[in-house]
Amino acid sequence: MKKDWFMNAIFYELYVRAFRDSNGDGKGDIPGVIEKLDYLKDLGVDCIWLLPMYPSPLKDDGYDISDFMHIHPDFGTIDDYKRLMEEAHKREMYVVADLVLNHSSDQHAWFQAALKDPSSPFKDYYVWSKTGKEYADARIIFLDTEPSNWAYCPEVGEYYWHRFYSSQPDLNYDNPAVQEEMLNTMRYWASLGLDGFRADAVPYLFEREGTNCENLPVTHNYLKKIRRTLDMEYPGRILLAEANQWPVDVREYFGNGDEFTMAFHFPLMPRIYMAMKKGDPAPIRWAIENTPAIPDGCQWCTFLRNHDELTLEMVTPEEREWMWQQYAPDPKMRLNLGIRRRLAPLLDNDPEKIRQANAILYSLPGTPIIYYGDEIGMGDNIDLFDRNGVRTPMQWSASQQNAGFSEAGQLYAPVIAAAPYAPEQINVADQQKDPQSLLNFMKHLVRLRKERPFLAKSSVQFLDTTSPATLCVIRGDETHRLIALHNLGDNSTDITLPSALQFIPKVELLTGTAIPQGLKTIKLAAHQSAWLE
Numbered sequence: 265m266k267k268d269w270f271m272n273a274i275f276y277e278l279y280v281r282a283f284r285d286s287n288g289d290g291k292g293d294i295p296g297v298i299e300k301l302d303y304l305k306d307l308g309v310d311c312i313w314l315l316p317m318y319p320s321p322l323k324d325d326g327y328d329i330s331d332f333m334h335i336h337p338d339f340g341t342i343d344d345y346k347r348l349m350e351e352a353h354k355r356e357m358y359v360v361a362d363l364v365l366n367h368s369s370d371q372h373a374w375f376q377a378a379l380k381d382p383s384s385p386f387k388d389y390y391v392w393s394k395t396g397k398e399y400a401d402a403r404i405i406f407l408d409t410e411p412s413n414w415a416y417c418p419e420v421g422e423y424y425w426h427r428f429y430s431s432q433p434d435l436n437y438d439n440p441a442v443q444e445e446m447l448n449t450m451r452y453w454a455s456l457g458l459d460g461f462r463a464d465a466v467p468y469l470f471e472r473e474g475t476n477c478e479n480l481p482v483t484h485n486y487l488k489k490i491r492r493t494l495d496m497e498y499p500g501r502i503l504l505a506e507a508n509q510w511p512v513d514v515r516e517y518f519g520n521g522d523e524f525t526m527a528f529h530f531p532l533m534p535r536i537y538m539a540m541k542k543g544d545p546a547p548i549r550w551a552i553e554n555t556p557a558i559p560d561g562c563q564w565c566t567f568l569r570n571h572d573e574l575t576l577e578m579v580t581p582e583e584r585e586w587m588w589q590q591y592a593p594d595p596k597m598r599l600n601l602g603i604r605r606r607l608a609p610l611l612d613n614d615p616e617k618i619r620q621a622n623a624i625l626y627s628l629p630g631t632p633i634i635y636y637g638d639e640i641g642m643g644d645n646i647d648l649f650d651r652n653g654v655r656t657p658m659q660w661s662a663s664q665q666n667a668g669f670s671e672a673g674q675l676y677a678p679v680i681a682a683a684p685y686a687p688e689q690i691n692v693a694d695q696q697k698d699p700q701s702l703l704n705f706m707k708h709l710v711r712l713r714k715e716r717p718f719l720a721k722s723s724v725q726f727l728d729t730t731s732p733a734t735l736c737v738i739r740g741d742e743t744h745r746l747i748a749l750h751n752l753g754d755n756s757t758d759i760t761l762p763s764a765l766q767f768i769p770k771v772e773l774l775t776g777t778a779i780p781q782g783l784k785t786i787k788l789a790a791h792q793s794a795w796l797e
């Protein structure tokens with residue numbers, strides 16, 4: 265394992281269930297992921313993030329875990345999992361998986377034991393109340409479905425606490441036994457070769473009266489204990505935080521380099537869409553300028569989309585309204601405080617915009633994550649429940665038979681069927697053959713990025729140019745310098761390079777176009793980006 269391998273890397277997030285069905289039961293599985301490792305390697309992926317593949321009634325697509333120490337039978341066996349680790353490592357790829365600390369499924373044996381016998385020690389694995397009135401300052405996250413963070417349990421005659429669906433009771437971290445159980449969960453998967461964890465919903469582990477029950481010092485203390493345990497027993501493994509919070513609050517999750525190794529950059533993500541729609545670089549500049557420095561050895565994870573709704577928690581209420589109007593005109597596209605659509609449909613299936621969004625992300629610091637299917641511009645299905653519309657089967661080929669995902673008659677979810685996102689239009693096999701495809705652009709961008717490690721970490725400067733719609737990003741250090749110009753506007757624009765920058769790049773990196781000597785003005789088409797080195 266190379267030290268700091270995650271610093272300058274490309275992550276790829278995938279649902280085992282949605283990726284490739286190897287045994288024809290209509291559901292993707294771990295052997296299916298193994299079949300496709302060469303595809304991921306070829307794309308330039310360094311690390312795969314596996315969404316939960318543990319036993320679960322799948323009320324929250326696997327984030328409701330009924331047994332932390334096994335694999336869901338639909339997805340394979342522990343031996344399959346071990347083989348995935350070996351096969352990934354053979355290809356010099358890393359694998360991280362979800363560690364869902366905050367809650368279990370109500371089908372978990374611990375919760376079931378509490379229901380059967382309220383005097384059982386397992387009752388204290390969860391958070392109970394006689395009144396359901398405590399912690400009133402904690403917001404509700406799944407606003408569209410949950411009226412309260414408390415749910416009444418008739419078997420026990422008390423209310424239990426849940427920050428997400430009521431089928432996901434929160435674990436009680438004030439109980440040392442729970443703390444130890446979850447450390448053991450982590451130890452177990454690490455012992456089987458996992459390279460790290462994406463820790464789910466970490467701000468909510470503890471509750472304290474009179475607070476909003478997020479980011480509490482006791483929560484940080486426990487997370488530091490997780491890190492210490494991992495460092496001592498499984499050195500080199502990484503911890504990636506899902507803390508959907510403002511930059512100052514997320515900063516705390518890095519501690520002094522003794523808590524998380526990585527954290528998602530939630531505030532940046534919506535501002536890329538905002539900037540591109542407004543034709544104004546200000547939102548992106550704001551997000552980066554308000555990103556606090558993080559300790560050495562830590563890194564941000566940056567993304568455009570993931571398996572959830574495009575969350576609008578990290579914007580102002582006015583910005584949220586505006587984003588909904590612009591990007592979710594149909595109310596069915598909205599969910600909780602977000603938008604349940606994929607990258608390509610959000611960006612009007614416009615190849616320039618999709619490329620630009622990625623070119624922006626890759627020109628900023630952090631380690632980018634690709635959400636499966638977005639590298640080929642997959643569509644979504646807003647008729648499916650909850651966030652399932654962005655979790656449809658991966659489209660491997662134009663095949664009439666389930667786009668090459670499965671040989672089964674019945675799938676866990678339908679393949680996207682409507683133009684322009686049907687398998688005939690959007691699939692891996694065709695894009696591999698087409699040098700102009702999005703997939704080949706992504707491969708190129710990934711390579712450009714990885715060949716320039718300084719892009720992962722070096723400082724960012726923004727420059728005002730003669731074109732107000734252009735985001736001009738300057739990256740690098742004494743020895744390397746990269747200027748990324750992004751015309752965010754809907755019209756073409758001429759940018760006069762400031763004299764200090766009129767050095768002579770030979771080639772525009774994104775397109776490979778030669779640049780004439782002594783170039784002073786660059787013309788960029790609507791939503792075109794240029795990288796000059």
Ligand code: GLC
Nearest residue numbers: 324327428464465506571572
């Ligand atoms: C995280 C996951 C989301 C899940 C929630 C509850 O936010 O990303 O998919 O529903 O946690 O576990």
